[in-house]
Amino acid sequence: MAPRHKQSGKNRNTGIVYKYDPFPLFRLLLLHLLEFPVDISDDSDAGLERLRKLSNMDHVSWPLEVFTSTEPSLALALLNRLDKVDPTSSFIRVPGSRRTVLQQKGELDGRHADVEVLRAMLQSRLWAADDPRFQRTRDIIEKRKQQAVTAREPLKRAFWAQSALNLCVASGDLDLLEEALIWARRFAKDSQTSRGLFVGHGTGVLTDELDRLLSCVPREDDHPSRLSSDYVVKGIAAANRIAIELAQVVAAAASEPAFNIYHWANVLLVTRTMVKLRVDGAAAFAKVIDDEPLRNETIWKPTITNFFDLDDRHPTSASAHRELLPSGPRIATLIGQLLHHMTPNHLAELASFSLQTMKTRLSAESLRAMTDATVSITMCLTRSDQPALACPFICQAITNDGGENSSWHRQLFTVEFLSSLPAAAAKEFLHSIASGITDIMREQNARPWRPDMKPDPSARHVKVTTIKMVAQTLRGNVYLDALSTTNILISLLDEARHIDARITLVSSLIGILEEPTTTPSLRQRVLVALEASVVPVLARVNERFPVADDEWEKVPEVGDESPLLSTLIERAGSVKLGTEDKAFLTGIITQGLVQSVENNKLWMQAFLAKNNFVVDSLPSSPVHPAILESVLAKFYEFVPVSLLDTMKSIALANLNPPADVAQVTKLVKADTELAASNAGLHWLRVFDDSPRRVLDLGLSEAVAVFLHTDEPACHHISDLDLRSFIVEAAESMVRLGEVDILDSLVFALSCKRTQGGKHLDVWNNKGVPIIEDIVDVAQELQDASDRPSVLPNTFRLQTKVLPIPFSDTQKPSSAEALDTLARGLSVHIEQLARHRVPYHIDFQHLREDMSYIQTQDLAYVAVALAAIEDAVSARDPTLETYLRLELVADFLEKASDPGEEVAGQVRELVGIWKTCKAEGLRVMGQQVEKTLTNKGIGSKHWFTASLK
Numbered sequence: 001m002a003p004r005h006k007q008s009g010k011n012r013n014t015g016i017v018y019k020y021d022p023f024p025l026f027r028l029l030l031l032h033l034l035e036f037p038v039d040i041s042d043d044s045d046a047g048l049e050r051l052r053k054l055s056n057m058d059h060v061s062w063p064l065e066v067f068t069s070t071e072p073s074l075a076l077a078l079l080n081r082l083d084k085v086d087p088t089s090s091f092i093r094v095p096g097s098r099r100t101v102l103q104q105k106g107e108l109d110g111r112h113a114d115v116e117v118l119r120a121m122l123q124s125r126l127w128a129a130d131d132p133r134f135q136r137t138r139d140i141i142e143k144r145k146q147q148a149v150t151a152r153e154p155l156k157r158a159f160w161a162q163s164a165l166n167l168c169v170a171s172g173d174l175d176l177l178e179e180a181l182i183w184a185r186r187f188a189k190d191s192q193t194s195r196g197l198f199v200g201h202g203t204g205v206l207t208d209e210l211d212r213l214l215s216c217v218p219r220e221d222d223h224p225s226r227l228s229s230d231y232v233v234k235g236i237a238a239a240n241r242i243a244i245e246l247a248q249v250v251a252a253a254a255s256e257p258a259f260n261i262y263h264w265a266n267v268l269l270v271t272r273t274m275v276k277l278r279v280d281g282a283a284a285f286a287k288v289i290d291d292e293p294l295r296n297e298t299i300w301k302p303t304i305t306n307f308f309d310l311d312d313r314h315p316t317s318a319s320a321h322r323e324l325l326p327s328g329p330r331i332a333t334l335i336g337q338l339l340h341h342m343t344p345n346h347l348a349e350l351a352s353f354s355l356q357t358m359k360t361r362l363s364a365e366s367l368r369a370m371t372d373a374t375v376s377i378t379m380c381l382t383r384s385d386q387p388a389l390a391c392p393f394i395c396q397a398i399t400n401d402g403g404e405n406s407s408w409h410r411q412l413f414t415v416e417f418l419s420s421l422p423a424a425a426a427k428e429f430l431h432s433i434a435s436g437i438t439d440i441m442r443e444q445n446a447r448p449w450r451p452d453m454k455p456d457p458s459a460r461h462v463k464v465t466t467i468k469m470v471a472q473t474l475r476g477n478v479y480l481d482a483l484s485t486t487n488i489l490i491s492l493l494d495e496a497r498h499i500d501a502r503i504t505l506v507s508s509l510i511g512i513l514e515e516p517t518t519t520p521s522l523r524q525r526v527l528v529a530l531e532a533s534v535v536p537v538l539a540r541v542n543e544r545f546p547v548a549d550d551e552w553e554k555v556p557e558v559g560d561e562s563p564l565l566s567t568l569i570e571r572a573g574s575v576k577l578g579t580e581d582k583a584f585l586t587g588i589i590t591q592g593l594v595q596s597v598e599n600n601k602l603w604m605q606a607f608l609a610k611n612n613f614v615v616d617s618l619p620s621s622p623v624h625p626a627i628l629e630s631v632l633a634k635f636y637e638f639v640p641v642s643l644l645d646t647m648k649s650i651a652l653a654n655l656n657p658p659a660d661v662a663q664v665t666k667l668v669k670a671d672t673e674l675a676a677s678n679a680g681l682h683w684l685r686v687f688d689d690s691p692r693r694v695l696d697l698g699l700s701e702a703v704a705v706f707l708h709t710d711e712p713a714c715h716h717i718s719d720l721d722l723r724s725f726i727v728e729a730a731e732s733m734v735r736l737g738e739v740d741i742l743d744s745l746v747f748a749l750s751c752k753r754t755q756g757g758k759h760l761d762v763w764n765n766k767g768v769p770i771i772e773d774i775v776d777v778a779q780e781l782q783d784a785s786d787r788p789s790v791l792p793n794t795f796r797l798q799t800k801v802l803p804i805p806f807s808d809t810q811k812p813s814s815a816e817a818l819d820t821l822a823r824g825l826s827v828h829i830e831q832l833a834r835h836r837v838p839y840h841i842d843f844q845h846l847r848e849d850m851s852y853i854q855t856q857d858l859a860y861v862a863v864a865l866a867a868i869e870d871a872v873s874a875r876d877p878t879l880e881t882y883l884r885l886e887l888v889a890d891f892l893e894k895a896s897d898p899g900e901e902v903a904g905q906v907r908e909l910v911g912i913w914k915t916c917k918a919e920g921l922r923v924m925g926q927q928v929e930k931t932l933t934n935k936g937i938g939s940k941h942w943f944t945a946s947l948k
Contacts, residue, residue, distance in 0.1 A: 023070040023078075030054075040078055052085030061093035064102055067118055072221075076122040079115065089115040101166040101209045108159045116140050117163075117170045121209070124172035128225035137171050145183060158196030161187060165197070165205045169213055172226070174238035177213070181245040188252030191259075198249065198267050206266055214239040214274040217281030218288050229289045233298040240306040243271045247310050271310060275303060275334055282341035292346050296353075300338070304331055304354050308361040331358075336380045344386035351377050351393065375411055382417050388425040390417070395429070398466060399436030410469055418479055426479040433470060434488040437462050441495035467492060467501040475508040476515075482522055486512055490529040499537075499544045503567045506534060510585070514576035527584045531591070538565050538592025541603050541623050555606045558682040562624045565592065569627070573634040586638035589631060596622035597646060600686070607679055613667065615660045619653035620646045621686050629701045636705045640716050647698035648725045650686065655694040655741075656732045657687060665689040691738050695745070699729050703748045707762050719766065727773055734777045737788030746771065746800060754852040756806025768801045795835075795842050799828060799849045807854040818857055822864035825850070826884065833880035843883060847890060859898035859942075862891035863905045872913040877921055885913075885921060889928050897942035906943060 030038050038050045055062075062082065067075040082091050092113040095102050101121070104114040120137045127133060141164050148160035161184055168177040187193040198205060216235040218227050225231065250264045278285070278299065289295045331354045338347060354377055378397060381390035394412045413433070418426050440462045471492065474485050486509070493505040509526050512518055518526075537543050542559035572585035600623045608615055622628065628647045632639055653661065665687050674680040706722040726745075733742040749770060753763035775794050781787050802824045805813035828846060832839045853861060866872055866888045874881050892906060910932070913925025936944030 021071045021074070023074045026066060026070075040081070041074075043081065048081060048085055051081055055082060055086050055091050061112060062091050063093050064095050064113065064118070067092075067122065068102070072122045072125040076119065076126060079119055079122065083115055083119075091115075092118060099206070099208045101170050101207045103207075104163055104166045108156060114163065114166075117167055120167055120170040121172075124170065125221060125223060128223055129173070129231065130225075134171060134173070137167065138176065141167050141176065141180065145180070149186075154190060154192035155196060157187065157190065157193045161193070161197050162205055166207070169205070169207065169210050172213060174213065174216075174235055174242065178238055178242050178245060181242060181249065185249065185252060188249065189256070191253065191256045194249070194253050195263070198264070206270065211270065211273045211277060214242060214270065215277035215281060217277055218284045227288055229294075229298075232285065232288050236299055236302055239274065240302055240309070243274060243306055244309050246270055271306070276337075278303060279334065279337040279341070282338065286341075292343060293349075296342075296346055296350055300334075300350055301353055304334065304350070304357060307331055308357060311361075331377060333376075335377050344381070344384040344389050347384060348381055348386075348389040348393075351381055355393065355396075378412055382412070382420070387417060387420045388422065388429075391421070391425065391429040391432070395432045395436055398433055399440060399462070413469055413473065415473065418473070418477075421479075423479065427484065430470075430474070430477075430480055430488065431484070434492060437467060437470060438491050438495050441467075441492070441497070445495060445497060464498045464500045467496060467498070468504040471501070471504040471508045475511045482512060482515070482518060486522060486526060490525070493529065493533050499563055502533075502537065503564055506530065506564065507567060507571055510571040510574070510577075513581045514574055523581060527581065527588075530585070531588050534564065534568065534588055535591045535595065538562070538568070538589070539595030539599055541596075541599055547599075552602050552606045553609070555603065555610050555679050557678050558603065558623060560681075562627060565589070565624070565627060566630075569630050569634060582635070583638045586631075586635040589635070590638075590640060590643055593622045593628070593631070593643060593646070596624075599623065603682075604686075607683060608664070610679075611674070613664045615658075615664060617658070619649045619658075619661070619687075621650040621653075622646065623682075625650045625686055625697055629696065629698045632698055632701045632705060636701075636708070636717065638716065641718075641721055644698075644702075644717050644721055644725065647702070648728070651694045651697040651699050651725075652729060652732060654688060654697060655691045655729060655738070656736055657689060661687055662689060691733075691736065692741055692744075694729055694741065695748075699726070699745070700748055702726060703745070707749070707752065707759075707766060723766070723770065727770055730770065730774050731777050734774060734781065734792060735786075735788060737790040739790050739792050742774070742792050746774070746797065750800050754804070754806070756808070760806050764803070771797055771801050793842065795828070795831065796845050799846050802828070802849070804850075804852055805854075805857070807857050813854065813857050815860070818860050819864050821853070822861050822868065825861070825865055825887065826868045829883045829887065830880055833878065833883055839879075839883070847887065850887070850891075853891075855894060855896040856898060858891040858895035859902050859906050862888040862895065863902065863909055865891075866909055866913075872909060872916055872921065872925065874921065875917050877918050882920070885924055889924060892928055893931055895942075903942050903945070910943075 027040050030040055036050075036054060038054050039047055040051065042048070042051075067079060070078075083089060089106050090110065090112040092115060094105060094111065094113045101117050102113055104117045106112055106114045106116075116137070123131075123134065123137070144160045144164040144167065148157050148164065151157040151160060165177070165180050165184065168180045184197065187197060216232055216239050218232060246267055250261075250267050253259050253264060254261070285295055285299055286292075289298065335347065335351055335354065338350070342350070355374055358374065374397065378390055378393040381387065381393060384390075390412075394417075397412060418429075421429060440460050444461055471489060474480070474489060477485060480488070489505055489509050489512075493502065493509065496502050496505055509530060512526055513523055536546075540546060540559075542557055543562055543564050544559060547556045568585065568589055572582060572589065577585070597620050600621055601618060603623075604615075604618050607613075625647075628643070628650075631643070632647065657665065665684065666689070668680050668683050669675050669689075671680070675684065702722050702725050705717070706719060706726060726749075730742060730745055733739075733745065749767045750763065752759040753767065754760075774792065775797050778792050778794050778797070781791060803817065803820055805817040805821065807813035825846075832842055832846070835842075865884060868884070869881075871877075871881050871884050871888070877885075892910075895906075897903070898906070910925060910929045914922060914929050916922040916925055932941070932943040935941045
């Protein structure tokens with residue numbers, strides 16, 4: 001009887017330690033079978049006979065677990081004993097799992113597992129890889145190959161071929177498996193056999209043992225000969241070749257008409273599983289190969305190279321295989337999974353190798369399609385313990401990989417990434433990025449360019465979004481000092497040509513000026529740089545591209561907008577900017593507009609010449625005249641008189657264009673094709689022949705500045721300059737009969753007079769004289785030979801200048817001011833009554849204008865107005881009397897408490913009025929008394945308070 005075995009211990013032959021061995025317990029159980037005890041370790045003839053009888057009893061099948069969970073030498077010995085007593089080898093139960101070589105049957109129609117597969121598996125765990133005893137297994141494999149080749153039916157061919165391949169896998173011999181796979185190619189044209197071999201009958205040869213074998217991950221229970229670095233390195237190379245061979249098997253099948261890539265997907269997925277197991281076994285590799293650089297060279301780099309070898313050898317081109325397993329994402333996944341198994345430096349080396357291999361092995365089109373993979377690979381480094389290692393890769397991606405990938409740059413170049421870097425690394429990184437972008441832009445600028453030219457795909461270029469991304473990141477950053485940030489932004493601005501990039505860079509530089517900690521010298525550097533780079537762009541007829549001297553005669557395209565100028569105006573108006581900075585920026589804007597006037601003149605002359613139009617003298621105008629109003633609105637204290645003169649010139653030219661300019665405008669509008677062209681649209685943008693545009697071209701803003709109540713610290717434009725513009729425009733409106741536009745101007749002049757305080761003073765001192773000038777011009781034209789068909793209503797204009805005082809609780813209106821208003825009203829009523837035209841509309845306007853009188857002053861004005869010529873006592877009232885008292889009635893009905901003294905005067909006035917001899921007036925008085933009395937019913941009212 002064989003000796004007993006311990007439950008744990010070291011195998012005497014292999015030296016492998018097994019933590020638990022169930023064999024002794026199983027042997028003990030069989031020894032104590034009540035009906036048929038047997039010793040499974042007994043090699044004697046009697047012992048083997050009892051074992052034979054047990055195996056034949058009721059067709060007993062031995063479970064695989066007896067062999068797979070037992071120490072291999074004991075399991076192999078038991079297997080050999082059973083094989084002796086059962087020559088049919090039909091004693092092992094087929095396992096339920098569908099992904100194991102042990103499911104391989106001994107016969108096609110058999111019900112038992114293949115003994116040779118199990119034997120080979122146990123031997124591979126006990127013997128060295130080069131043990132000559134494996135020759136028996138090799139012979140069996142050759143025999144089964146021959147059986148597959150000679151079989152007449154596809155099902156049998158597939159069975160014996162699968163049996164041979166599974167036996168190769170079970171033996172753990174990668175060279176033998178590679179040789180067998182090459183042999184199996186012969187069935188490529190035999191679709192039934194090939195499908196049965198690889199994708200039929202469950203999983204075919206795609207088993208867990210195959211996955212583990214190809215992974216080459218060392219296991220503790222492997223034979224010591226299989227735990228050497230040389231064996232692992234050799235195995236990695238062989239496994240990679242086998243993965244390629246499997247892909248070629250699929251490739252051969254792909255040529256058949258019935259081929260469906262998704263039926264073969266599991267074959268292609270073998271590589272993914274192989275790599276996953278390698279990553280999971282990274283620690284095991286490290287025990288065998290303790291040199292990390294060597295592991296990179298012998299395990300991970302060959303694994304990455306294998307991805308591309310698979311793609312290169314896949315005959316279905318890029319469609320099917322890469323649709324399932326594109327190389328880039330697999331590499332990115334691999335590196336991401338190795339993140340916690342490798343030191344950052346070696347991970348960076350592996351990432352560099354991956355990216356370089358992609359560039360070398362992939363076409364430009366394929367490389368672009370793999371952009372997400374390159375980004376993912378780089379992102380793995382940013383998440384490592386040393387994110388600074390990703391800096392060179394990000395610089396490479398941004399500066400050398402082409403602008404078409406700019407949408408991915410924002411995933412790499414982030415505030416979070418910069419924040420994770422040490423200060424020195426962040427500074428160096430930003431300088432490298434900026435320097436690389438600057439160099440690319442310099443190369444771009446050196447190449448010939450025209451608006452109609454197509455970009456050269458082979459030339460390096462950087463996209464605007466990338467430049468904007470860097471500029472926005474630098475704005476207010478904490479990674480660089482202000483000087484370094486400024487130098488980078490200025491260098492980028494010097495080379496930037498795209499308008500959107502310029503806008504972002506200008507905004508970022510102005511952001512530096514907004515910082516209170518910016519030194520005076522640095523402010524000056526920023527301002528000088530802005531002046532040098534921005535002014536020439538602002539002067540262009542199209543901010544997006546310059547115009548050469550020889551291109552003017554072609555009438556170059558004019559920009560529909562001026563985005564850089566608009567941005568500069570907006571940012572220069574920031575409340576965070578100091579007065580000096582704001583003045584300098586206004587100077588930049590002014591210089592640009594002055595030069596824009598000159599360039600626009602050149603364009604206009606070219607336009608006229610090309611279309612055979614003749615104009616003696618062109619009014620001055622920048623390319624976009626409407627922008628002048630914004631400049632005056634935001635920077636009036638810094639705007640020079642020359643710019644106001646330009647504004648005045650173009651505004652008045654639209655109000656009353658010269659005859660030759662008006663004729664050209666008419667001709668342009670008549671030619672529908674020309675009017676719709678870029679040139680025609682620009683002419684009409686400047687000379688639209690629409691008088692109302694005068695308000696939008698600066699006149700409205702000139703009025704607002706003229707009436708400004710605060711005195712600016714530095715005022716280049718005087719009130720006389722503004723007044724001259726306003727009066728000249730108003731006189732033109734009068735002479736042209738543009739009454740509606742004049743009404744808008746008068747409203748703009750008078751709208752704030754009712755706000756009192758400084759506004760009322762400004763109105764009286766500045767607004768009233770202009771209205772009076774307008775009235776004088778209108779009256780002069782009454783009988784003139786060149787009188788327009790429509791003149792402004794001088795009566796309504798004169799009502800605007802009536803001196804309505806402003807009253808509040810702290811400063812009530814004086815009696816003198818209210819008496820003056822009453823006398824003025826009386827004069828206007830007298831004029832209205834004596835006109836030989838209907839008065840109703842003008843009188844209504846008078847009443848509306850008087851609605852601005854403060855309610856607490858209305859009662860006093862009513863009494864004063866009625867006292868003139870003692871209107872309520874008139875025996876023979878005139879129209880003037882009725883109009884005066886109608887206005888008095890309005891005032892009294894709307895009046896608030898004027899104080900007891902004035903209230904008494906009102907009651908006395910109403911008492912006389914309601915008893916007037918003239919019936920019409922008496923009725924009015926009675927109605928007024930009734931209205932005022934009714935207001936006191938149920939509530940306190942100043943008129944009825946003393947009557948009670």
